[in-house]
Amino acid sequence: MAVQAAGEKRGSYRLNRKIPYRRIFEASNDAFLIFDLKGVVREANPAACKMYGYPYEEMIGLSGKDFVHPDYQYLFKQFVKETPSGKPFSAESVEIRKDGSTFNIEVRGSVSEYEGEPYILAVIRDITERKLAEEALLESEEKFRLLAENSFDCIWMLDTMMRFTYLSPSVETMLGYKPEQLVGTKLSSCFKKKEYLKVGVLAAKAIKNYKTFTHITFETRMLNSKGEEVDVEITGRTLLSSHDKLIGLQGTTRDITERKKAEEEIRKLSKIVETTPEAIVVTDMQGNIEYVNQGFLTLGDFDDDNSLIGESVFSFSDEKGVRQLKEEIIPTIVSEGKWIGEISVKRKDSSMFPAEMVCSLIPDEEGRPKYLLSQFLDITRRKNTEKQLRESEQKFRDMTDLLPQIVYEIDIDGNLTYVNKQAFESFGYSQEEYEEGINVLQTLIPFDRNKAIENIESVLSGKDVGTPEYTALRKDGSTFPILIYASAILKESKPVGLRGIIVDITERKQTEKEKARIEDQYHQAQKMESVGRLAGGVAHDFNNMLGVILGYTELALGTLDPAQPIYSTLQEIRKAADRSADLTRQLLAFARRQTVSPSVLDLNETVEGMLKMLLRLIGEDIDLSWLPGSGLWQVKVDPAQIDQILANLCVNSRDAIAGVGKMIIETKNATFDEDYCAEHTGFVTGEYVLLIVSDDGCGMDKEVLENLFEPFFTTKEVGQGTGLGLATVYGIVKQNNGFINVYSEAGDGTTFRIYLPRYAGTAAQLQKKDLTDQVSRGYETILLVEDEPSILKMTTMMLESRGYTVLDAITPGAAINLAGEYNGEIHLLLTDVIMPEMNGRELADNLVSLYPDIKRLFMSGYTANVIAHRRVLDEGVNFLQK
Ligand code: ADP
Numbered sequence: 001m002a003v004q005a006a007g008e009k010r011g012s013y014r015l016n017r018k019i020p021y022r023r024i025f026e027a028s029n030d031a032f033l034i035f036d037l038k039g040v041v042r043e044a045n046p047a048a049c050k051m052y053g054y055p056y057e058e059m060i061g062l063s064g065k066d067f068v069h070p071d072y073q074y075l076f077k078q079f080v081k082e083t084p085s086g087k088p089f090s091a092e093s094v095e096i097r098k099d100g101s102t103f104n105i106e107v108r109g110s111v112s113e114y115e116g117e118p119y120i121l122a123v124i125r126d127i128t129e130r131k132l133a134e135e136a137l138l139e140s141e142e143k144f145r146l147l148a149e150n151s152f153d154c155i156w157m158l159d160t161m162m163r164f165t166y167l168s169p170s171v172e173t174m175l176g177y178k179p180e181q182l183v184g185t186k187l188s189s190c191f192k193k194k195e196y197l198k199v200g201v202l203a204a205k206a207i208k209n210y211k212t213f214t215h216i217t218f219e220t221r222m223l224n225s226k227g228e229e230v231d232v233e234i235t236g237r238t239l240l241s242s243h244d245k246l247i248g249l250q251g252t253t254r255d256i257t258e259r260k261k262a263e264e265e266i267r268k269l270s271k272i273v274e275t276t277p278e279a280i281v282v283t284d285m286q287g288n289i290e291y292v293n294q295g296f297l298t299l300g301d302f303d304d305d306n307s308l309i310g311e312s313v314f315s316f317s318d319e320k321g322v323r324q325l326k327e328e329i330i331p332t333i334v335s336e337g338k339w340i341g342e343i344s345v346k347r348k349d350s351s352m353f354p355a356e357m358v359c360s361l362i363p364d365e366e367g368r369p370k371y372l373l374s375q376f377l378d379i380t381r382r383k384n385t386e387k388q389l390r391e392s393e394q395k396f397r398d399m400t401d402l403l404p405q406i407v408y409e410i411d412i413d414g415n416l417t418y419v420n421k422q423a424f425e426s427f428g429y430s431q432e433e434y435e436e437g438i439n440v441l442q443t444l445i446p447f448d449r450n451k452a453i454e455n456i457e458s459v460l461s462g463k464d465v466g467t468p469e470y471t472a473l474r475k476d477g478s479t480f481p482i483l484i485y486a487s488a489i490l491k492e493s494k495p496v497g498l499r500g501i502i503v504d505i506t507e508r509k510q511t512e513k514e515k516a517r518i519e520d521q522y523h524q525a526q527k528m529e530s531v532g533r534l535a536g537g538v539a540h541d542f543n544n545m546l547g548v549i550l551g552y553t554e555l556a557l558g559t560l561d562p563a564q565p566i567y568s569t570l571q572e573i574r575k576a577a578d579r580s581a582d583l584t585r586q587l588l589a590f591a592r593r594q595t596v597s598p599s600v601l602d603l604n605e606t607v608e609g610m611l612k613m614l615l616r617l618i619g620e621d622i623d624l625s626w627l628p629g630s631g632l633w634q635v636k637v638d639p640a641q642i643d644q645i646l647a648n649l650c651v652n653s654r655d656a657i658a659g660v661g662k663m664i665i666e667t668k669n670a671t672f673d674e675d676y677c678a679e680h681t682g683f684v685t686g687e688y689v690l691l692i693v694s695d696d697g698c699g700m701d702k703e704v705l706e707n708l709f710e711p712f713f714t715t716k717e718v719g720q721g722t723g724l725g726l727a728t729v730y731g732i733v734k735q736n737n738g739f740i741n742v743y744s745e746a747g748d749g750t751t752f753r754i755y756l757p758r759y760a761g762t763a764a765q766l767q768k769k770d771l772t773d774q775v776s777r778g779y780e781t782i783l784l785v786e787d788e789p790s791i792l793k794m795t796t797m798m799l800e801s802r803g804y805t806v807l808d809a810i811t812p813g814a815a816i817n818l819a820g821e822y823n824g825e826i827h828l829l830l831t832d833v834i835m836p837e838m839n840g841r842e843l844a845d846n847l848v849s850l851y852p853d854i855k856r857l858f859m860s861g862y863t864a865n866v867i868a869h870r871r872v873l874d875e876g877v878n879f880l881q882k
């Protein structure tokens, strides 16, 4: 059946016979379907058949239930039911092709009449593509909406009346309102009046120029639900319809409170950078200036006209500074990110000043070095202070270096941190060794180290340890006594070490020792003196008695016939008395009461004269060497005393050797100046002739050495030694103003050195009287004066037995009387030297007036007191030992 296009009767569809409807119908791109009122297809154009995928023959007769999607069946029913009423129908539906695939359509239905019968004409348009596009749009809208709703920024729309039509949820976090609370309200409700004036002006402008207006961004402040102001940035644009008609405004609002704060912070910071007195320079990595602050301008007196920008930092230092920058500073910053140090900086007027510079890197976003930041601080003052400090330290150093004591500082571990010059001299370490580090314990002997540690700890804890004595240890291992003064070094009231003074007390110690030695010597001398006085006193009286014993024995023997038995008895008495006399002589010598007749002599000659006798004394087992010094000075000594000295020393050596050994006798000159005597105690300045007797015998220990000059001190067995040998030697040497020095060690021999003063006068060689030992009988008259009656009596007897006439007087007074009364000639005055009224010499002087030619002979048991005071009898005076 063919559908004829009918003229429109009612509504929109009217058929005009003249128009070739069928051709239009068949050629139309739109699909036409003609339904009967039951909804069955009666006619379809090719476009419709193509759309649904049915051949024309099959298409005819199909009903809506064959090709409408089940979801849209209701719509088709509606279409069939409603369209005949004449009301135009329009709807969208989903249809099913023959092959089952679906597609979207838009359908418009109308009712018409064909050959008197009503039918429904449906114009169908495939809208699948549009639908897809719409869906896509919807999807993108959804995306946008999601974006809007999740955005931190608030997205909004306003209508032309400035009422909110949309607000994204973030408005709540921003302003505290829910979107629905604001939708419909006016924009002005979110602003303070004054602020809204500006916003309103901008909005009005946008609305007025909406055709050319694109968008605007500005900052303002909105009110939140609590009435507080919130910093926001608003971007607004116009909202147009598809016909370019203004619908309203849309845009975003962003909370910029944080940004504002940050900006404020930066403003403050920049203010700080600008106004800090510290000088700041920022350069690029080549050292070209990008920024300087006021501080730097002030520091260098530079103009505030940006003229420094672009300059190289190298032009702000001297040659040395530039080298430092290139070789040290920049490489260090690049490798380590930082450099701190001192550099000299040039001012505008080219003057230089020292600055402390702190350099660091400013990286770019990727962390690559971009700028160098340098901060400068003028340290001229500090430098000056440093200089002053250095100077005052130097002063202090110089001063401590002048001190004769050692000045030191140690840390709490005992490491020396400072010492003065004297320390180096005293301890023998070099500067280098000191710099390598020396612990104070190293400078003490190991024995003292624990004590030192204890004392250091005590001082550190604030205790007073006084000035303890230690034994210091030099680098070369030698030692010396010291005193240590120490006090704690406090830093912020905490001990960090010790400082103090070390005093070398070697000299003090020596002086103390010396003092003790001298005191000892003095006591020794005093002891010797008192022992001597005692021994001398006893010996003197004893000697007198011996004189009497010997005298009477002599007398008795003279009157006896040797054949008589009593004769040998008397001889024994004389022998014993002789031996006793020997002993007393020695004692007297020790007590320096020996009457001597010193003569100027050459010691070499004296010794040589004795050698034979000495050899006999020491025996054949001992090898005696005699080493006479050449050009020996003369001495003035009684030669008999030299004999006594030598004999005693040789006998002692012989006893010490006990067997085979060696002995040396030596003479030489010796001069002691003050320096020598200062160093050698017991020595007296002057020129001496030295007599040395040494042996390789048993030697002596300390105890023997201390006592050996004492009379009766002996280590020998009873009967072997008298202990008087060295006492005699001592007495003799002292009497001659000399001194003795003994060197001996047990097992190692002994050396006695005897120093006799050089005789300075011209040598008047004494004539050796040839005393012929003839016993002659006298005839002359002798005036005998002696205060000891027994001696007076004995001597008178002896002289008378020899034929002399003796005038005996017991006192000098009696002697003078006797001489006055006597008529004959008196040939000789024989007198004691020491007597109560006047001494022998005064007596002699008295008698010279009466007897000008009288000869004088003095006799004495001792030479102490009067004689000893004058040391010896005048030369040429004849003297007789009692
Ligand atoms: P003595 O010889 O009678 O003992 P001395 O006064 O001569 O008395 O000597 C005292 C002591 O000094 C001796 O007993 C001896 O111990 C010691 N002495 C003296 N000379 C020597 C010497 N050359 N070697 C070792 N000891 C000596």
Ligand code: MG
Pocket (backbone or CB within 6 Å): 648, 651, 652, 721, 723, 724, 725, 726
């Ligand atoms: Mg002896």
